[in-house]
Amino acid sequence: MPENRQPAEAVNPLEVRDLSVCYRGVHGEWAPVVEEIGFAIGPGEALGLLGESGCGKTTTALAIPGLLPANGRVVRGSVRLDGRELVGLSERQLEGVRGAGIGLVAQEPALALNPVIRVGEQVAEVVRVHRRLPWRRCREEAARALAEMGFADPGRIFASYPHQLSGGERQRVTIARALVCQPPVVIADEPTASLDTAVSVEILALLRDLVERHRLALLLISHDPRVLAAIAGRVVVMRAGRIVEQGPREEVFRQPRHPYTESLLRRLTPPTPTDGADPGSGEPLLLDVRGLRKTYTLRRPFGAKRAVDALAGVDLAVGASARLALVGRSGSGKSTLVRCLALLEEPDGGEIRLGGQDLVALPRRQRAAVRPGLQLVFQDPAAALNPRFSALDAVEEPMRLQKMEDRRQRALELMEQVGLPPALASRPVPRLSGGQKRRLLLARALATRPRVLFLDEPFTGLDLPLQTQIAALLLDLQASYRFALVLVSHDLDLAGSLAGEVAVLDGGRIVERAAPADLLRRPRHPASRELVDAARTLQGKMDGVVE
Amino acid sequence: MIRGVITRGVITSRRVSLALAAGFLALLYLGALGAGFLAPYGFDEQDREHTYAPPVRLRFRDGGGRLHLRPFLYIGVEKPGAPGVYEEDRARAFPVRFLVPAPPGRTGARVRLFGVEEPARIFLLGTDRFGRDQLSRLLYGARISLFSGLLAAGLAVALGLLAGAVAGFRGGWLDQVLMRTSELFLALPWLYLLLAVRAVLPLDLAPSGSFLLLVAVLGAVGWARPARLVRGAVLSARGRDYVLAAQGFGGSDGYVLRRHVLPQAVGVALTQLALLVPQYVLAEVAMSFLGLGVAEPVPSWGTMLAELERYDVLISYQWMLWPAVLLTGVVLSYHTLAEHIRERLQAGEV
Amino acid sequence: MRYVASRLGYGLLLLLGVSILSFLLADLSPGDATAEMRLNPRISPGAVAALRVRYGLDRPLPVRYVRWLRSVASGELGWSVAFDAPVGPLLWRRAGNTLVLAVTAMILAWIVAVPAGVWAAARQGSWGDRLGLAASAVLLAVSELVLALLGLALAASTGLLPAGGMASLDYDALGGWGRARDLAAHLALPAVVLALSAFPVVHRHVRAAVAEALESPFVQAARGNGIPRRRLLWRHALPAAAKPLVSLLGLSIAGLLSGSVLVEVILSWPGLGPLLLQAILARDLHVVVGAILLSSVFLVLGNLVADLLLYWVDPRVRGT
């Protein structure tokens, strides 16, 4: 089936044939997850892998360098790197391949970095291991790789520990780590998932540049057709572990042969809510934030302290049934803001008034009582779910804590609503796909009836049909239970379609508030303008392909 | 995960060792409970003609070379002038008998699994300095040691788990108070406390009383160590997103501790448990020294192991090592079980 | 720094509390420093009573405590009835000897047990691992006293090592190098015995902690970048697993002075052990309290070191 466009005599950097992977379930039974897939990537080629959440994309990516989890196994097929068979190699042989021959950008940056080692060293050690350069040189290489990732302050990032970085920053570090040795083959699993459009565009440009200049073979996994459209020459579409369609980008995007493919390409706009209120319309204020500040200090062993003003005086008002979107560059303080508002982080100054009561000044015990009313969907699903829980446990937990009835029933219903089949209910959390974890997180948040629901990048890693489905669900629930919705998103389109108002965060301050349409049409602040431009560029790529 | 790759084909052998461990422990506990039936003698029956007698040799072939289905043995006689050297008296063979009636005695058993006709003695594991059957004493001794060791270690680790988790999780003044208390407990002159306690207790303690006392004292003394270790393991848990999330859902501290934080420390706690059980079996000796352990002639593994602390016994009478051998087995088995539990917890299967 | 100072302040309080409790409990427990003399038919009760008066044992508890405090303040650290001498000088030299032994043993134990534990964690279920576990199980099942006796037997039968003591009779005649060799020869046996008895604890904790860390996703991710196994174990898994181990290290430091009593007695090491054992049995209270206080100092220091290290190894905790 795979039609090889390379001349027959040239060896492809990466060739996958007839690959099948199985996972062993909790009861010891083996279930196929990837079946008989095959593709080849030539030098200087970027192959896009598109597919719905849970179809086996990550499994494929992990199987190639032999990194399947303990309960996974390649049952059939071959993987060739520059003609060398990888399936069946010893761990030691594979060590030499990984990082140097194949760079892997894993899907979950939250867990991909060692919490007790500075990230700079984690990048540098890859150089050290493969190139055996002196440490000083390795660090230089690492600093260079980090600098390419569009950080405003690469020095600080270099010396930070993972927990001191924002989600997007962590993701960029993992990309830098995969690329630092300039491997001939790179596998990138949702590399831009939690990046804002501006940075995404930069990174994609970088990748494309690498592909072209270094004749890199890139396997790019994404649910976002725009991302694929930006660089992938060919696209493979996967469904339930099998390849349903494969071909040049234009072909697949313009005339998908399969209705499944088509569904993955179109975002259906969710029905615009009827009572979409914006705070200006005289609705009672629910949340009133004044001058919120949060400063992190970085200590170096023998160096000066450095302060990072994650929030530098944020003022924000949210109505009782508002739908507010927060957008901003990666590292602009979005997550910090919502974490502070959900009372999960202690702000350094300012006020958070909920119905007139200042929550910052409340004693610990009373604050705990307020908390269930303010729910946050975390940015990193993998970190926000207890790895020891099963899927069902995770969804049931808040209901159990709030002593709700019919928990199991409701939990299963909620899972169904976010597209998780009941078969997954007993699965331990670490054995879910990235998108499945994300959905689990959403289901868990929806199980409670908060007064304010904060969603931190809730749609990353989800395919378009799911995004639509969940957006509709959210609006539905808001209509019936009336709560305020604060959405952090780097996807301006999505934010626009869901929110009644958009606030742009930059450098820890809110620099602009506007109706979505206004913002898209006439961004006033430079930061806003940058975001809008980036979104246009990306969309333009897609449009270019499709038109 | 990495392990799965590095260690190949160990799944099945792991099952086997788990089964072995569970089987061994089950046997021991059954043996302890059924000591009255299994032991060929009472734990206090002395045979002063046979002090430090080596294990008897069970024979199947007699002097004439005939093979017997039923094993038999000869009487061992101490060589005159050479204490501790025994020779077999081949004049008469004594076949091993099964399900023999037991003479009335302290132990209250009616029937015993096996025995031999007097004056022969079946000392399968040899005798101690009073000519008491080691096997019987091991079985009866297991009653106290296996239970007290496990209970005391369990108590200490449970207390330690609680204190360490609370301290590491809550931090702040509570952490300070708990950890300073643990230091106090580590520094306390326990010996004097125990002596003072002993002084107010009646002179003859009932075995059940001293058993409970033993467990309580060891547990109370021992919590500080596991507490500090657990605290170390738990310390970073409070910043984890999923812990924050659970608190956000209105999970009380107790709930969050139980469901999210404590499992972090299970590995440490189980390791401590596996380490403390043998230590507490041995600690019983020290307690006996203070008059708080079990008194003669009631056996415990601790007091039996203490015999090894006499140079001549250690050097000369190898069969006195049996309690150490069994305790080693117990340690290994507990460890295997602990390991298994930890793995199951890790995989989220429990 | 403020933190350290406040911890040391707490440490002083602890010492005070422990000393008060020691006096109180010793008062409640039967016997006193002169009781043993009463068993000697050649010593009259009058002489014993006079001794009690001389050492102030007949005074009420608070008076005795205050007297002791005063003597501590003067640097004497109390007065030993048995030796009829100030406690301080009795303790210092012996505590030094104990430290030489205990520190050597601790270093030995950790140097062997940590790599062994890491190695075992990477090869769980292998024969080497099982062998290590079995060995540590044996070590757990026999007391250190038995180990020391076995060491003694070994030394006596092979004649390779001295069977006790800290220095040869002609130690003073030896040169610098000879002295070092002599000390090493005498140190070998007790240090190995102590290290062996500490080995299982460290080994098992390291093994369990590293095994757990190896399961973490970040190790998997590092593996995805081709980090070789050895570096994964030592640079990634071990530091990530270090927290309980650091606590353990603190506890090891805390036990430096008190952990070697029995080994010292069996192998005639001139440390605190024999002195302390004798003092406990003879109710030479000031010596006992002095030794308790000294080892409490190590306890405080050990735990302080552990807590500082805890902050150092885990940046997440450091941040808060």
Add this chain to the structure above:
Amino acid sequence: GSPATQPAGGAAKADDGPRRGGRVVAALGSEPRTFNPVTAADGASLSVIQAMTANLVHIDRQDQEAKPALAERWTVDDGGRRYTLVLRPALRFSDGHPATADDVVFSFQVYLDEKIDSPQRDLLIVGGQPIQVRRIDDRTVEFRLAEPYGVAERLFDGFAILPRHLLEAAYKAGTLADAWGTDTPPAKMAGLGPFRLRERRAGERLVLERNPFYWKKDKPYLDELVFLTVPNADAQAVRFQAGELDVVDRLSAESFDRLSRGGARRGYQLTDAGPGLDLNFLFFNQNDLGNRRLPELRRRQGWFRQTAFRQAVSAAIDRGSLVHVVYRGRATPLNSHETPGSHWLNKTLPPPRYAPDEARRLLRQAGFSWDAAGALHDPAGERVGFTLLVVAGNTERGPMATLIQEDLRKIGMDVRIAALELQAVLDRLFTSYDYDACVLGLDGGDADPNPSMSILLSDGSHHFWGLTHGGPPAPWEAEIDRLMKTQIAERDPAQRRRLYDRVQEIVMEQRPLIALVTPNVLVGAKAGLGNLRPAVLDDHLLWNVEELYWRQR
């Protein structure tokens, strides 16, 4: 007893007399606590002091007779009330300072001083009066006693003569009791013994060197005497075996047997010097409980006060197996409190007999009875049982208690063993009286009846079973009191022996203490050590340390 010396493996060839030089390494179970002869009471200190000091008169450890020492002769007159001792000429302390009668007078002044309260002071009180010491001339001293004292020469054995020039200042300052602690620099100490201190390493060892001013000509032969601190008895045996110690004392029977097996090859010799002076005994608590709330004990004391009960217990104890199991046959069963190691033993007493039937008979006669299960009940129907107090961790008395427990079970008594740490035992024995019976051991001191006084007299300070008595509660106790008090003043040895023989008889009949066994004295030494004559009196090996020498090798 006659020492049964094992032949040394080929080492003892033709001996051409004592030679100078060499050192002997001995072990101490604990560190000496002081070098001050006035306050020393523990064994380790006494051992060391013994080598550094000398007495006026010396009791020969082998024939147990008084021999001249610093005093070359003495006369007794005034009916045994006055002793005149003449010192040897030109005595010098180990620092070279001459020793004269002034030093003797000073020494006894110190020992007698109430403020110093030497543990030995009581020995110098005769007939309620302290003895009077007077200087006659430089070499002559006179001692006056208020009453005649049977064995007054023995008084002069236990008191080391102190150097007045070194200690008088401390005495005047009232700090003599604190003088000569273990930290004292060697130069500040001096004695009349064969050795003097050269070096001390705390907790580790003491090195003594030859005293060049020693009064016995040419002696000591050894240049050095080293005491190592080896706290563990097993370790002492092992280090002796390894050749690190030249002599070893108080071996356990197990070590003795084990070491015997390798003796010839290793070049050491072991000596079983026969029964010593140590006494192991059992006694019942007959103390008057006053208003202590111990109802159970009060009831049981009804049995303990019956002679028949005590006799029955004694008859039911199989002393043979105590000897066999606890001492591997290297011990002797006892019927009374005096041991065969002392020549004061009443040899006409029968050896103890294991007679459980006799025990039953005695009990039956006293109204006790047995139920169907064989348990013993007293006339009131109470089950007979008691706790047996024993010092925990003691390797001799502990096993004894276990054996006795089993022996008494056979006659229906329910004995429970309570092993407590020494201090707790002492507290119960001397203060709270809360115990039923106790197995105790006493180190044999002197081979003379007088040290037993405090145990045997009904108002004695160590009359363990009846410390509250303060006087004889029964006629036989009154008789013991009388006999003991008579013998102390008796100067005719034969008459003394008759009196003391009778005491032993009464103790055997009445069993206020039930004597059990006495272990043999087991010692070892390198084969090349000459003049070694192990004795049953302390110090078994080094009592004649000045005469020890290394044979030609």
